[in-house]
Amino acid sequence: MKPTDLRGILQYIPLFRNRPFVISLDGSVLDHKNFGNVLLDIAVLRSLNIKVILVHGAAAQISQLSKKSGVSATDLWGSGKTDEATLEMAIQAANLNTHRILAGLTACGVHAAQSNAIRANPAGLIKSLDLLNTGKIHRIESVCLNSMLDQGITPVMPPLGFNAEGNTLRVNSDNVAIRVAEKLNAEKIVFMTASNGLYRRQEFIRELSVEELNELLDSEVELEPKGILSKARCAAEACRSGIPRVHIINGCIDEALLTEIYSNEGIGTLIYSDEYQQIRKAELKDTNSILRLIRNSVENEELISRERLDIEKQIDCFHLIEIDGNPVGCVALIIYEEEQIGEVACLYVDAPHANQGIGQKLLGFINRTSKERGLKRLMALSTQAFSYFENKGGFRQGEQEELPKDKREQYVRSGRNSRIMIKDL
Ligand SMILES: CC(C)(COP(=O)(O)OP(=O)(O)OC[C@H]1O[C@@H](n2cnc3c(N)ncnc32)[C@H](O)[C@@H]1OP(=O)(O)O)[C@@H](O)C(=O)NCCC(=O)NCCS
Structure with a gap:
């Protein structure tokens, strides 16, 4: 050991x-x-x-x-x-x-x-x-x-x-x-x-x-x-x-x-039994865990780079999935109130826990929460997981016009050319 x-x-x-x-x-x-x-x-x-x-x-x-x-x-x-x-x-x-x-x-x-x-x-x-x-x-x-x-x-x-x-x-x-x-x-x-x-x-x-x-x-x-x-x-x-x-x-x-x-x-x-894996709202004290979780994926350009301050500002949007009290995955739901669209961001599952349905659990959770909030649509921008969103999350490929206005401008500026994935709720 x-x-x-x-x-x-x-x-x-x-x-x-x-x-x-x-x-x-x-x-x-x-x-x-x-x-x-x-x-x-x-x-x-x-x-x-x-x-x-x-x-x-x-x-x-x-x-x-x-x-x-x-x-x-x-x-x-x-x-x-x-x-x-x-x-x-x-x-x-x-x-x-x-x-x-x-x-x-x-x-x-x-x-x-x-x-x-x-x-x-x-x-x-x-x-x-x-x-x-x-x-x-x-x-x-x-x-x-x-x-x-x-x-x-x-x-x-x-x-x-x-x-x-x-x-x-x-x-x-x-x-x-x-x-x-x-x-x-x-x-x-x-x-x-x-x-x-x-x-x-x-x-x-x-x-x-x-x-x-x-x-x-x-x-x-x-x-x-x-x-x-x-x-x-x-x-x-x-x-x-x-x-x-x-x-x-x-x-x-x-x-x-x-x-x-x-x-x-x-x-x-x-x-x-159910309580073993738990999805919970992130708190400010979880910022380090989120940064640590997504570090590799940011390096591989799967996820967009986020500064500590960005995460802290949006902490209310983040959720963590824990096993035995340890965070093993995260996801953020960023809501564009005007258009009633939710963005699935920063979806990540730690490598040792991959392929056990945890990503789908997080997506299912976001789906339910979004419906409860009365959102019309979910969107995600993805460079390397678009087929995951399509095959496992029921998303389809979408167009720039389907993005919320603020996001559209940001998308063009970023030049990442991520695929736009859409799910109508
Ligand atoms: C995408 C991701 C969240 C999937 O999480 P996970 O818990 O391992 O996935 P699940 O257990 O729910 O699903 C596993 C299935 O999805 C497939 N899959 C996993 N990642 C995939 C990807 N990037 N593209 C296509 N399919 C993928 C697996 O091959 C497996 O398929 P099978 O069920 O047919 O065998 C995880 O791989 C990850 O964190 N990737 C890096 C970050 C990222 O790209 N996030 C999305 C951008 S917002």
Whole structure:
């Protein structure tokens, strides 16, 4: 990690201090050689006062036990039928995994303990199949978890629940993660799997809103890999129940956890509920951010050069789009009152966030605001993004006569020969 990265991290430290993060480790991650590094990253989170709750699975280990003993498992995931033999293997595998995590965290200097905070009842009959020893979580004992967290102890939660009589039931670890996150009002859930995240028709999805995810899940377009679709469904469920962010990342990659949490670009797939990306009005104190954002584009002559004073004078026209409170794009709407025309100016999206629909979000926002203001037309002058305005924003090429009078004179004087793009509202 470069020392300069530390500056980027600083912004997140107050944001996440004392906030609960639920980290859910697939059994396969525990078997990977990177497992020790995952625990080191968790130790870093703890040192930054993040309240970590570690949930883990056991499917990979149940499968291994089953192969070794020749006893077939009726279900690996805690969502199908768990007969007595499978429950035995699940208890053995889950406890072994908890033990390995506790041992590893000890080596990293992290205080941790197992809890009995998962209360479950038999899942019963689903589509007339008796699920036997599979449990449905009915309560998470937050008193138990909170008192551990308040003492600086990291709870480690195997995929096993107990009913009122103390009988053990096999539960699904992803469901444990969701229920715990809901109960503790967690900041985020991080699912650590053996896959990079979600792909749509072989194209990696870096981030998407829960609405977009629901559409993809409903329409069954080629979301890949199939093995983590259940995680995607869990992510959607978690966001719906109020968890702002759910990450699916590859636990087999070194530093994946820290990269995902402490960099804007991340490494896996982020599913967010609405408040994650926010468009807001710029204020005077944002002038530096705007200058910094557009610097490269001005040098490349994509955007017209603006002095600090110009931006300060027009600051009320500017809007910023933020990710985690960091500006990653901007746009200005300059209104020509006489003609009731709005100029879309200074549209910019920071390169690491390009091609994620942020530019279209900003244009959509300008469109809505302009309609609300009763404007008749939008215009933009562009040297290198005219086809973007045309193809993605619904603009058409226009003529000088369609510009507001003041702008027309300025256009001729500038000699930039930008294309005139028009959208009638
Ligand atoms: C133009 C710009 C705002 C687009 O932002 P973005 O968030 O990356 O774009 P989106 O995610 O909304 O859209 C991506 C799509 O637009 C296309 N696109 C991006 N920039 C483009 C450009 N300059 N010309 C044509 N198409 C462009 C991408 O190829 C992609 O196409 P696809 O969906 O068919 O794959 C951004 O590239 C930028 O800041 N450019 C420099 C500044 C600039 O020229 N601003 C406009 C002048 S006012």
